[in-house]
Structures are given as structure tokens and as C-alpha cells.
Amino acid sequence: MSNQVDVAVMIGSGVPKGLRALGKKVCWVVLVNGEQRGTAFSSRLEAEECRAAWLAQLSANHCAMQVRAQRA
Template identity: 90%
Template sequence: MSNRVDVAVMIGSGVPKGLRAAGQKACWVVLVNGEQRGTAFSSRLEAEECRTAWMAQLSATQCAMHVRAQRA
């Protein structure tokens, strides 16, 4: 099973109220298999760091599932 982890940008009314109130006109979100996970980030760098963490977590989960399948 393959998972897709992406960073997407949201602009305008897609930006959460709190970020808009702080003057943000764009934000970035992490999508796992097309679904938003977690919060909106005020910088792409933060979102990319979160994406990296998601990819590591999903990789570890897949590895553990593979090991269990081999033992069965």
C-alpha cells in the first residue's frame, strides 16, 4: 500500500480566520492521500517539515506491517 503525502497552498478565504486576522493571505497544509492532516501552517517550510514527519511515520508503519506479515 502506497501513501501520498503532499503540501498544498490555500489562499484567500481558504486561510483560517486566525491566520487571516494576523495578516496571512496564504497558508500551507499537509495532505495525506488527499485529506488534510493537522493544522494550517504560515510558512511552506513548516509544512514541508510536517510532511517529512508524516512520511517517516507512514514508512515506519508500513515496515512494521511488512515484518508482521512475514512472521505470519
Template identity: 80%
Template sequence: MSNQVDVAVMIGSGVPKNLREAGQKACWVVLVNGEQRGTAYSSRLEAEECREAWLAQLGASPIAMPQAQRA
């Protein structure tokens, strides 16, 4: 079975209260086979690092993402 590991953005009321209180209007989460794993991240870079760790743990090969989408 192939595992799908993605990064998704959450905005507005989907952002956890502690991040909203700190002024965050968006956050990023890691999804493994469509289910959120771990915490919400305040930056896309942090979420991408977590995604890479999941891919390594699951033995999957990452799919290269265009640089423009890494912002």
C-alpha cells in the first residue's frame, strides 16, 4: 500500500486557538493518508520538514514540489 503524505493549509476558525491568539490567521498541518498527524505549524517550512520526516519513516519517496508552492 502506498502512503500519501501532504501538507494542507488551514485558515480562519480552523487555526488552533493558541495560534489565533498569537496573531496567526493561517497554519499548516501534515496529512498522512488524509488524516492529520501531529500539531499545526505556524510556517509552511516547518510543516514541510515534518512531511519529509513522515516520508522517511514510511519509506516513501517524496514528490518534488515546484519552488513557487513552497512559499
């Protein structure tokens, strides 16, 4: 199964209230298969780091599933 992991930008009213209260007018979110996962980030770098973690986790899960299938 292939998973798509992306970083998307949110602008204006799409930014969560907490970040807007801090004066942020833009934020970034991680999408896994088109669905937001986790929190909104105030920097793209933070979101990219989260994306990398998701990719690593999904890759590890995929490898584990392959090993189990080979043993069955």
C-alpha cells in the first residue's frame, strides 16, 4: 500500500486560533493520504521534520508487514 505524505500551507482564517493569537497569519500542516495529522506548525521546517518522521514510520510499518507476509 502506498501512502502520500505532504506538507500544506494554511493562510488567514485557516490558521488555528492559538497561532493567530500569537500574530501568525500562516501555518503548515502534515497531510497523510489527504488527511491532516497532528498539529499545525508555525514554520515549514517543523512541518518538514514531522513529514520525515511520518515517512520513516510508514516505511518501517511497510517493512514489518513484508517480513510477516514472508513468514506466513
